[in-house]
């Protein structure tokens with residue numbers, strides 16, 4: 001791809017890191033859909049999928065929303081980016097998604113210890129998972145279409161560095 005007149009991304013590219021998270025979110029949503037739909041999974045497959053889903057959506061998924069709410073949005077506001085009411089909407093999505101994922105986590109936790117309960121739980125996995133996946137996928141598309149392009153043109157190299165360092169600290173990684 002030829003890009004003209006664009007600066008190369010900084011070494012600590014915050015938007016690239018957030019986009020990587022979006023791809024992970026999409027992969028885990030697909031896994032959640034499989035768990036809600038398939039009737040031919042072995043007990044081990046159910047256990048492993050429930051364990052991976054619980055692990056991801058109880059930790060890394062929440063860190064991602066925090067990266068945006070606490071580490072990216074304040075810098076964009078401070079830099080005067082013209083992003084209201086988008087930031088408000090995205091923050092509200094994060095709160096709604098946080099509430100919705102709680103009920104799914106409860107069911108995945110049960111499946112870790114009791115994979116045989118899958119047929120019983122599948123209707124509620126679908127009922128709870130469908131609106132969660134719908135809002136989350138719309139949310140990712142909205143961020144990619146309207147937030148990230150403006151963030152890319154707004155953030156200065158030192159912002160990328162500071163936000164990325166804060167993201168690493170939140171994950172217990174030493175700042176590089």
Ligand SMILES: [Fe+2]
Nearest residue numbers: 065068090143
């Ligand atoms: Fe978000």
Ligand SMILES: [Fe+2]
Nearest residue numbers: 018022068143
């Ligand atoms: Fe995001």
